[in-house]
Amino acid sequence: MSRTIGDVILDLQNISLRFGGVKALTDISFDVREHEIRAIIGPNGAGKSSMLNVINGVYHPQEGTIIFRGEERKKMEPHQAATQGIARTFQNIALFKGMSVLDNLMTGRLTLMKSHFFEHALWLGRAKKEELEHRKKVEEVIDFLEIQHIRKTPVSRLPYGLQKRVELGRALAAQPSMLLLDEPMAGMNVEEKQDMCRFILDVNDQMGTTIVLIEHDMGVVMDISDRVVVLDYGKKIGDGVPEDVKNNPEVIKAYLGAGH
Numbered sequence: 481m482s483r484t485i486g487d488v489i490l491d492l493q494n495i496s497l498r499f500g501g502v503k504a505l506t507d508i509s510f511d512v513r514e515h516e517i518r519a520i521i522g523p524n525g526a527g528k529s530s531m532l533n534v535i536n537g538v539y540h541p542q543e544g545t546i547i548f549r550g551e552e553r554k555k556m557e558p559h560q561a562a563t564q565g566i567a568r569t570f571q572n573i574a575l576f577k578g579m580s581v582l583d584n585l586m587t588g589r590l591t592l593m594k595s596h597f598f599e600h601a602l603w604l605g606r607a608k609k610e611e612l613e614h615r616k617k618v619e620e621v622i623d624f625l626e627i628q629h630i631r632k633t634p635v636s637r638l639p640y641g642l643q644k645r646v647e648l649g650r651a652l653a654a655q656p657s658m659l660l661l662d663e664p665m666a667g668m669n670v671e672e673k674q675d676m677c678r679f680i681l682d683v684n685d686q687m688g689t690t691i692v693l694i695e696h697d698m699g700v701v702m703d704i705s706d707r708v709v710v711l712d713y714g715k716k717i718g719d720g721v722p723e724d725v726k727n728n729p730e731v732i733k734a735y736l737g738a739g740h
């Protein structure tokens with residue numbers, strides 16, 4: 481599949497979010513188009529993770545409007561985000577460390593499971609059929625991410641870079657139409673970063689998944705993103721294609737000021 485960037489599917493309008501006296505986001509507006517890779521960048525504490533949490537319903541903004549696939553809301557609820565096909569990964573890996581890679585990926589299917597807990601426990605007809613279907617999808621993700629050799633390994637025994645890949649796998653197991661990635665390459669060596677870049681591009685291209693990503697590595701951001709939004713102290717200071725953002729004086733000043 482060769483991707484074509486489509487219409488706006490997520491439109492964030494005038495979002496403001498406060499925690500007591502801390503203004504995490506002030507009047508932020510930007511949009512995300514179908515199939516694009518949209519990066520959110522900015523110095524530490526700029527409000528990037530808060531923005532992802534607004535998109536997937538973990539944080540509720542005091543002001544603003546979120547329009548996702550034509551539905552307008554003041555806030556998103558986590559279950560709405562999940563059922564509407566939004567999945568995310570976290571800055572600090574949030575896997576079940578004692579469980580195998582396969583079982584961790586199966587937890588990514590939970591929101592899609594229809595049969596009742598008791599049917600699963602008793603392995604009744606519908607549950608059995610459903611579980612086999614979920615297994616099949618998870619095996620597809622395992623093949624896609626080239627992690628067949630570690631499918632039975634407990635996550636705690638894996639090197640950091642592979643744990644990050646498993647976390648991507650768990651998000652993909654939910655077959656999201658939009659994937660929110662919070663620093664997918666943080667703490668990785670060059671080779672691990674190259675692998676992760678390739679997988680992100682493949683997910684976007686072959687699965688058609690729209691990607692919103694926070695990343696500190698500017699080389700990576702400028703290489704793989706279609707458009708970049710820049711936050712600083714909770715305010716938007718830049719938005720556009722990588723070339724424009726790179727040459728935006730306000731962005732350069734914010735980064736130099738932050739010692740990047």
Ligand SMILES: Nc1ncnc2c1ncn2[C@@H]1O[C@H](COP(=O)(O)OP(=O)(O)OP(=O)(O)O)[C@@H](O)[C@H]1O
Nearest residue numbers: 499502503504522523524525526527528529530531
């Ligand atoms: N749950 C919370 N309670 C109180 N303050 C919060 C909370 N979450 C974020 N903040 C504050 O909001 C501001 C933005 O934080 P956020 O984590 O969104 O920034 P960030 O750009 O993701 O930073 P980093 O690059 O360091 O991860 C910070 O001042 C932070 O302390």
